[in-house]
Amino acid sequence: MTKRVDAIVVGLGASGGIIAAELAKAGTKVVAFEKGPDYSSEDFILKHDEIRYFARGAMVPQMDTDPMTWRAGSNQVATLLPWASGPLGLADPLHLPPSLGTGGGSNHWGGAAWRFRASEFRMRSAIIERFGARGLPEGTDIVDWPISYDDLEPYYDRTEWQLGISGRAGNIKGKLIEGGNPFESPRQRDFPMPPLRQGPADERFVEACRRLGFHPFPQAAAIASVEFKGRSGCVYCGFCHGYPCHVNAKTSTMVASIPEGLASGNLEIRPFSRVYKVNRSEGGRRVTGVSYFDAEGTHQELDAGKVVLACYALENTRLLLVSGVNRNGMTGKYFMTHAYGWYAGLMPEWSNPFMAPLTAASCISDHAGELIPDNDLGVVWGSGVTSWPGETQPIEGSRYAPENMPRWGKPYKDWMRENYRRLYSMYAQTSNFPSERYYCDLDPNVKDSFGQAALRITHEWTDHDKASVEFHLGIKRRIAKEMGVQPLWEEPAAPAFHLSTHEVGTHRMGEDPARSVVNAYGETHECDNLYATGGGQFPTYGGYNPTQTIMALAFMTAGHIINRR
Amino acid sequence: MVANSHDSGPRTAYMFFTDQEARTVSAMAERIIPGDSSGAGASDADVIIYIDRALAGYGRHLQKLYRLGTGSIDRLAAATRKGSRFVDLSPAEQDELLSRLSTWLFAKGDEKPDEERTLLVQFFGAVRLHTIEGMFCDPMYGGNRDCVGWMLIGFPGAQWGYTAEQMKLGFDATTIPPKTLSELRQDYRAGKVDTEEVRK
Numbered sequence: 001m002t003k004r005v006d007a008i009v010v011g012l013g014a015s016g017g018i019i020a021a022e023l024a025k026a027g028t029k030v031v032a033f034e035k036g037p038d039y040s041s042e043d044f045i046l047k048h049d050e051i052r053y054f055a056r057g058a059m060v061p062q063m064d065t066d067p068m069t070w071r072a073g074s075n076q077v078a079t080l081l082p083w084a085s086g087p088l089g090l091a092d093p094l095h096l097p098p099s100l101g102t103g104g105g106s107n108h109w110g111g112a113a114w115r116f117r118a119s120e121f122r123m124r125s126a127i128i129e130r131f132g133a134r135g136l137p138e139g140t141d142i143v144d145w146p147i148s149y150d151d152l153e154p155y156y157d158r159t160e161w162q163l164g165i166s167g168r169a170g171n172i173k174g175k176l177i178e179g180g181n182p183f184e185s186p187r188q189r190d191f192p193m194p195p196l197r198q199g200p201a202d203e204r205f206v207e208a209c210r211r212l213g214f215h216p217f218p219q220a221a222a223i224a225s226v227e228f229k230g231r232s233g234c235v236y237c238g239f240c241h242g243y244p245c246h247v248n249a250k251t252s253t254m255v256a257s258i259p260e261g262l263a264s265g266n267l268e269i270r271p272f273s274r275v276y277k278v279n280r281s282e283g284g285r286r287v288t289g290v291s292y293f294d295a296e297g298t299h300q301e302l303d304a305g306k307v308v309l310a311c312y313a314l315e316n317t318r319l320l321l322v323s324g325v326n327r328n329g330m331t332g333k334y335f336m337t338h339a340y341g342w343y344a345g346l347m348p349e350w351s352n353p354f355m356a357p358l359t360a361a362s363c364i365s366d367h368a369g370e371l372i373p374d375n376d377l378g379v380v381w382g383s384g385v386t387s388w389p390g391e392t393q394p395i396e397g398s399r400y401a402p403e404n405m406p407r408w409g410k411p412y413k414d415w416m417r418e419n420y421r422r423l424y425s426m427y428a429q430t431s432n433f434p435s436e437r438y439y440c441d442l443d444p445n446v447k448d449s450f451g452q453a454a455l456r457i458t459h460e461w462t463d464h465d466k467a468s469v470e471f472h473l474g475i476k477r478r479i480a481k482e483m484g485v486q487p488l489w490e491e492p493a494a495p496a497f498h499l500s501t502h503e504v505g506t507h508r509m510g511e512d513p514a515r516s517v518v519n520a521y522g523e524t525h526e527c528d529n530l531y532a533t534g535g536g537q538f539p540t541y542g543g544y545n546p547t548q549t550i551m552a553l554a555f556m557t558a559g560h561i562i563n564r565r
Numbered sequence: 566m567v568a569n570s571h572d573s574g575p576r577t578a579y580m581f582f583t584d585q586e587a588r589t590v591s592a593m594a595e596r597i598i599p600g601d602s603s604g605a606g607a608s609d610a611d612v613i614i615y616i617d618r619a620l621a622g623y624g625r626h627l628q629k630l631y632r633l634g635t636g637s638i639d640r641l642a643a644a645t646r647k648g649s650r651f652v653d654l655s656p657a658e659q660d661e662l663l664s665r666l667s668t669w670l671f672a673k674g675d676e677k678p679d680e681e682r683t684l685l686v687q688f689f690g691a692v693r694l695h696t697i698e699g700m701f702c703d704p705m706y707g708g709n710r711d712c713v714g715w716m717l718i719g720f721p722g723a724q725w726g727y728t729a730e731q732m733k734l735g736f737d738a739t740t741i742p743p744k745t746l747s748e749l750r751q752d753y754r755a756g757k758v759d760t761e762e763v764r765k
Contacts, residue, residue: 046750048723051702056623087630087687088694200734235726235763246725247760349735354720355727394701394720406667408597408693409660413717417604420718421738 004303005031005268007561008290010275010319011311013104014547015534015554017253018163019308021261022558028565030261031268031302033292035061035311036100038271039107039254044244050393053243057091059099059108066097067454068314069443070498078443078456083497092396093242095497097312102269103244103254105312105501106547110241110358111222111250112386113165114544115156115552118149118185119369123540126370127380135380137464140433141334143539146511146520149185155552157188163256163551164228166193167220181217183365193225196234199356199389201347201424206362206387208482214364219386221359222251222548231255240357240391271295276452278307278323280527287530293450306529306561308522310554313536317440317506318455320517320524320532327526330517332441334434334505335459336541339495341469343476344400344425345485353397353423356390363387367475369542377467381431383543385475388425397423402488424485428472429502429543430465440506459498466493502546504535521560522553533557575611580621581628587613589635592652593689594696596659605713607696615699615708616692627691634688637681638662663689703746712743723749726763 006029009020020032036059037043052058063085069078079085083095098105119126122144127135136142159165169190170180177190195218198206209216223245226233232247240250248255261267272295279288279301289303309316320331363386367373372382392400397420401407405415438460442453473490480487510516513525522533533554535546579587591613600606607613620628639650645658654662666689669682699708701715703723709715715722722743731741744752752758 045753046723046746048749049703049746051698051706055698087627088690197729197732200732200736203734232760233764235760236732237724237726347734350737351734352732352736352738355732355738394715394718395698397718398697398701406664407671408663408667408696410599410601413598413606414603416718420720 004289005029006304007306007308008033008302008304009308009310010290011104011309011315012102012253012258012269013098013310013312014106014109014253014550016308016310017103017106017257018551018554019310019533019558019561020267021253021257022555023561024261024264024267026562026565027266028562029266031270031304033273033275033290034100034102034269034271035274036271037102038269039102039244041248041255045246047243047246048237048239050239050395053108053239054092054393055395057093057096057242059101059244060091060093060096061100062091062096063089065449067446067448068097068457069446069454070457070459072458072460073437074458078446078458080446081499094501095499096501097314097499097503098501102258102271103252106252107244107254108242109222109547110391112359112545113160113167113220113222113548115185115187116149116542116544116549117183117365117369120540120542120544121145121148121152123381123542130370131380137380137433137462139437140435142433143510145539146509152549152552152556153188155555156548158555159548159551161192163222163253164193164224164231164251165191165220165222165548166195166225167191168195168218170217179217181363181365182215183368183371191220193228195219196221196223196225196357196360197236198362199360199387201351201353201389202361202387204347204483205389205426205479208479209362209364212478212482214366216362216364219359219361219363221357223357223359224249224251234357236356236360238354238356238391239393240359274450275319276322276450278309278319278325278530280323280530284324284527286528306531308531308533308557310533313503313506313534314440314455314457316532316534316536318442318453320507321442322452325524325527325530328514330508330515332506333436333439334508334539335438335440335457335503336432336434336505336538337459337498338429338432338500338502338543339461339465339469339493340427340429340491340500341472341476342425342427342491343473343480344423344488344490345480346419346422346488347424348422348484350421351389351424352421353390353392354394358388358391360390361387367472372471375471377471379464379468379471381468381542383428383430383468383472385426385428385472385479388427392423392425394420400488426476426479428476429545430468430472431542432465433462434505434508434540435462457498461494469493502535504538504541504546507532507536508539509537510539520556522557531557531561575614577614579617582613582617582620586631586635587617588652589638589650590616590631590692592659593638593663593692594699596656596663597693597696598700604717607700609710610700610708610714611710612696612699612708615702615706616695618707619695619698624695630684630688630691633684634691637685637688641685705745705747712745715743725749725752725758726760728763728765
């Protein structure tokens with residue numbers, strides 16, 4: 001077994017899967033560690049199983065092996081994630097960390113692909129320009145990113161063309177394109193593939209939005225709409241978010257990135273390996289390698305010139321903390337997540353909500369970011385609204401019954417029989433502002449099965465979060481009414497969960513080593529050649545799915561590491 | 566649809582339940598999703614087999630809850646009608662008892678329930694969730710026998726994909742014969758799955 005390599009990558013998901021492959025292709029000897037299996041496409045051919053992947057979250061970490069705790073405030077004792085533990089704890093992937101195994105969360109993600117708009121990279125400046133400094137909500141630490149949209153644009157482009165994203169451009173070099181998002185920031189060229197076919201109810205969403213004066217456009221998707229580099233286009237099976245893809249249409253780093261890394265001969269994957277510590281030189285100034293438990297549970301060490309932690313914002317943070325990478329006290333701060341603001345209703349026609357991926361949908365950005373109009377709720381940063389016409393399988397669908405109806409008995413059965421095939425919903429991920437009140441640290445009581453401290457999350461929804469959910473529900477209600485959709489329920493403004501698989505912020509990037517953990521390339525300020533990449537880098541968080549930005553940052557990091565060799 | 570009698574049950578042995586426990590849980594499941602002329606219920610779908618197999622495997626951390634819960638619900642039944650177990654009550658009496666548990670389960674409030682009530686509420690919650698899973702799971706898990714749960718709601722099961730024609734708004738999905746994962750597997754192994762055809 002190799003005892004020293006050029007680079008170690010921990011986690012082969014949306015970030016690590018790109019970095020490991022790009023480094024290997026450039027000639028770097030890489031060992032990549034994965035907690036889960038080394039998946040191949042063959043493993044996913046018969047994935048059409050709601051019990052296995054949704055009800056029992058087959059690919060995501062569960063509380064018995066990867067415990068995590070939560071509390072609402074620093075004055076409370078944290079408990080195992082309440083929504084995911086106990087007799088009625090749910091195991092479904094939407095409110096747990098993302099999948100383990102080669103490809104990570106990119107195996108099972110819904111594939112909603114977004115470039116952050118230019119204003120998202122300068123949220124502090126944008127808010128101050130509009131409202132003055134008093135516009136920054138109390139208790140928050142909103143900053144500008146250390147990079148701009150223009151800095152990241154070439155990497156967004158590379159994500160789309162190298163890995164495969166389908167969609168319709170709205171703004172190519174300043175020229176607005178009919179049918180795309182008129183509010184998107186300028187891009188150098190179109191997508192490599194046209195948008196996916198729309199889910200059944202989506203056309204009604206588009207018509208209603210147009211009548212209301214909004215500007216609907218197709219959701220860009222990390223799902224091939226036509227054959228792409230030998231991968232099939234989508235077949236609209238409807239088992240998408242939470243499920244791996246059976247035809248390789250979904251852009252997982254397992255199919256889109258890692259094979260090229262393996263083909264170079266420079267990438268070795270070690271599955272079922274659990275990195276538990278980053279090792280550093282005496283004085284801690286330089287990384288030297290990692291310690292891990294191998295597939296048999298035996299303690300091992302591997303030395304490397306560079307170590308990249310890419311195993312999700314939360315697990316990255318846990319590893320940084322147990323390795324003592326927190327000299328300035330910033331590691332773990334600024335935990336941010338998403339509320340989805342679900343709005344559910346019934347269509348007059350059969351909507352067949354079990355067909356098609358969630359991305360076979362349309363969106364509006366009319367109220368996103370700084371475009372949000374002045375409003376009585378005091379919301380200072382808006383979000384897009386997205387149609388959700390597909391992917392609602394029966395067990396998930398059973399949760400859609402209206403609140404005033406008993407969830408059992410003949411009326412409930414009749415309700416399912418009459419209405420399952422007419423379900424429709426919309427969502428709007430609302431921004432979550434960075435605050436020192438909400439953070440991650442090591443739980444003093446709960447340990448994992450290897451005796452290591454579990455990550456403790458301290459988070460509660462703020463008044464702005466709730467106001468933001470309410471504001472966007474107002475838009476959804478208008479759209480639903482225009483669609484002729486009969487209302488069913490709305491998610492509470494302060495949801496019961498605090499994980500959305502979209503956690504970010506906990507190893508913030510910045511130029512000031514006193515106020516951030518990593519720089520724009522993800523390299524930690526305090527430990528040379530130690531990187532922590534992914535959503536944990538985000539200094540602020542708007543209403544967009546994070547993954548395409550994570551992928552773009554990964555390309556940027558990989559390029560930087562390669563150029564520095 | 567004639568529901569299975571609670572006494573005879575499905576023709577199987579149980580991996581976890583005693584016969585009496587299975588009768589109790591079957592009776593609860595049948596109240597949660599009752600079978601009638603409008604469509605299949607929990608007994609028709611063999612939900613009890615799903616629950617039994619789940620408790621013997623993936624859900625074995627719930628074995629104690631079920632063991633204690635079945636005893637506890639029988640005590641509650643005896644309070645309704647002396648000497649009765651849950652299976653001895655009439656459907657209307659069973660519904661009344663479950664209504665109370667449901668109210669407690671879905672209540673939003675700060676009132677802290679006692680231990681027995683907590684146990685009953687968690688037990689009802691688990692049986693309810695398992696009943697739904699057992700109605701709509703792939704039949705290989707033991708429930709949704711002959712796809713009766715899927716046919717109840719018009720869900721076509723494990724389809725390789727859907728065509729543009731099928732994805733039109735208003736399309737009647739009951740015209741697509743439901744497919745189990747086992748059948749899809751056989752199709753795949755026999756080379757009968759045509760990705761290009763489905764993409765039309």
